[in-house]
Amino acid sequence: xxxxxxxxxxxxxxxxxxxxxxxxxxxxxxxxxxxxxxxxxxxxxxxxxxxxxxxxxxxxxxxxxxxxxxxxxxxxxxxxxxxxxxxxxxxxxxxxxxxxxxxxxxxxxxxxxxxxxxxxxxxxxxxxxxxxxxxxxxxxxxxxxxxxxxxxxxxxxxxxxxxxxx
Amino acid sequence: xxxxxxxxxxxxxxxxxxxxxxxxxxxxxxxxxxxxxxxxxxxxxxxxxxxxxxxxxxxxxxxxxxxxxxxxxxxxxxxxxxxxxxxxxxxxxxxxxxxxxxxxxxxxxxxxxxxxxxxxxxxxxxxxxxxxxxxxxxxxxxxxxxxxxxxxxxxxxxxxxxxxxxxxxxxxxxxxxxxxxxxxxxxxxxxxxxxxxxxxxxxxxxxxxxxxxxxxxxxxxxxxxxxxxxxxxxxxxxxxxxxxxxxxxxxxxxxxxxxxxxxxxxxxxxxxxxxxxxxxxxxxxxxxxxxxxxxxxxxxxxxxxxxxxxxxx
Numbered sequence: 001x002x003x004x005x006x007x008x009x010x011x012x013x014x015x016x017x018x019x020x021x022x023x024x025x026x027x028x029x030x031x032x033x034x035x036x037x038x039x040x041x042x043x044x045x046x047x048x049x050x051x052x053x054x055x056x057x058x059x060x061x062x063x064x065x066x067x068x069x070x071x072x073x074x075x076x077x078x079x080x081x082x083x084x085x086x087x088x089x090x091x092x093x094x095x096x097x098x099x100x101x102x103x104x105x106x107x108x109x110x111x112x113x114x115x116x117x118x119x120x121x122x123x124x125x126x127x128x129x130x131x132x133x134x135x136x137x138x139x140x141x142x143x144x145x146x147x148x149x150x151x152x153x154x155x156x157x158x159x160x161x162x163x164x165x166x
Numbered sequence: 167x168x169x170x171x172x173x174x175x176x177x178x179x180x181x182x183x184x185x186x187x188x189x190x191x192x193x194x195x196x197x198x199x200x201x202x203x204x205x206x207x208x209x210x211x212x213x214x215x216x217x218x219x220x221x222x223x224x225x226x227x228x229x230x231x232x233x234x235x236x237x238x239x240x241x242x243x244x245x246x247x248x249x250x251x252x253x254x255x256x257x258x259x260x261x262x263x264x265x266x267x268x269x270x271x272x273x274x275x276x277x278x279x280x281x282x283x284x285x286x287x288x289x290x291x292x293x294x295x296x297x298x299x300x301x302x303x304x305x306x307x308x309x310x311x312x313x314x315x316x317x318x319x320x321x322x323x324x325x326x327x328x329x330x331x332x333x334x335x336x337x338x339x340x341x342x343x344x345x346x347x348x349x350x351x352x353x354x355x356x357x358x359x360x361x362x363x364x365x366x367x368x369x370x371x372x373x374x375x376x377x378x379x380x381x382x383x384x385x386x387x388x389x390x391x392x393x394x395x396x397x398x399x400x401x402x403x404x405x406x407x408x409x410x411x412x413x414x415x416x417x418x419x420x421x422x423x424x425x426x427x428x429x430x431x432x433x434x435x436x437x438x439x440x441x442x443x444x445x446x447x448x449x450x451x452x453x454x455x456x457x458x459x460x461x462x463x464x465x466x467x468x469x470x471x472x473x474x475x476x477x478x479x
Contacts, residue, residue, distance in 0.1 A: 002317070002366050002367065015317075018260065018316065022260070067231065067234075071231065072235060079241060079243035079246075080243050082240065082243075083240070083242070083243055083257065083258055086229060086231065086232065086240050086258070087257070087258070087260050087261050088261075089229075089231040090229035090230060090231045090232075090261035090262075090263035091261040091262065091263075092231075093229075093230050093231050093234075093261075093263060094230075094261060094262040094263055
């Protein structure tokens with residue numbers, strides 16, 4: 001079911017349960033295929049330490065990164081996996097459309113700090129070979145979903161607002 | 167001869183017509199449509215079985231993501247080279263993107279590509295009224311729902327007939343729902359329910375007709391303990407009464423039930439002689455007479471007489 005996420009001043013409806021369900025279909029395969037387990041792209045603490053005002057723009061950058069680089073670079077001989085990544089990619093694309101509306105209203109601006117955090121993710125990704133990097137990034141979607149789910153609960157919502165006030 | 171030749175020509179031409187009419191020309195397109203009800207999306211198309219010796223179909227789709235990637239097409243894995251004329255695309259189309267869908271037909275050596283006339287979005291699904299079954303049992307209304315689908319919420323409205331303005335509305339999470347009339351503070355009477363399906367993607371709604379059931383006045387919760395108490399008390403009282411009456415009754419019962427038969431006349435004056443059993447002792451014995459104090463002879467007199475005999479020889 002769709003959940004309303006409050007990312008700073010931007011409100012977004014995301015079907016997090018559905019995304020997680022699709023991700024679980026391929027998670028095991030992606031994690032076992034990951035040959036660079038020592039490298040980490042998405043860190044939970046990096047995303048949780050973001051200012052509330054940065055969450056919208058950071059998510060927008062992450063979604064675009066997944067659409068343009070990760071899912072585009074992913075190839076699989078298993079057609080069922082291709083179907084799942086297609087659903088995830090199209091879902092991410094729909095989310096970016098909604099975020100675009102916030103962006104045009106200047107509700108989705110990134111701070112310098114958030115931009116730096118995102119650049120580190122992209123640089124780490126670019127250092128890896130395309131196919132291996134895409135498998136790693138898809139396997140790490142768990143962290144992105146967990147971060148999104150953290151916006152469901154009121155406690156976290158208050159926590160992000162508190163951060164904003166600092 | 168002419169007649170035979172004419173007959174042969176007729177048969178041959180009939181055979182040719184029959185053969186040619188069977189191998190119908192390949193149509194320019196299939197009649198492709200999508201049937202989407204309650205978030206289940208089934209693509210259907212017309213069969214080319216009659217026009218081809220061998221035919222198979224492959225279903226392909228293209229979301230906005232695939233369209234961005236040089237408009238590439240994605241095969242639905244479960245509908246590649248199939249002979250049936252329908253394909254379940256529920257999983258493949260489970261994002262909010264618009265999708266182009268097409269069917270690739272391989273008919274003998276020919277290939278036919280037919281696209282769904284309009285792009286499809288799952289928000290376009292037809293929302294049906296929920297399937298529900300209403301029962302009444304022991305002061306409870308039980309409502310059973312059919313299989314639940316993603317993104318479809320069900321709200322159930324319950325009210326006592328004639329009091330719809332005070333209806334209570336419940337969000338249904340499972341397939342079974344119980345409404346306890348007693349706990350909800352209602353009495354017996356006719357209750358009505360109505361279920362409404364809501365699609366969370368587009369806020370479409372569809373409701374069932376109202377269904378009413380007669381609910382009997384439920385037993386109050388204190389009734390069973392009180393009834394049990396009364397039964398126990400009555401049992402105790404009964405046991406006590408029986409206990410008190412038993413000694414008297416038993417005498418009376420014995421007298422009544424075990425009626426004493428009179429002795430025959432021959433036995434009335436007959437006295438039974440005592441039976442003595444005398445056993446000859448096997449060992450030698452001495453007879454000892456035991457005397458009571460009253461039977462004991464006057465020893466002082468005896469002593470005195472003895473002394474007199476000693477003093478006076």
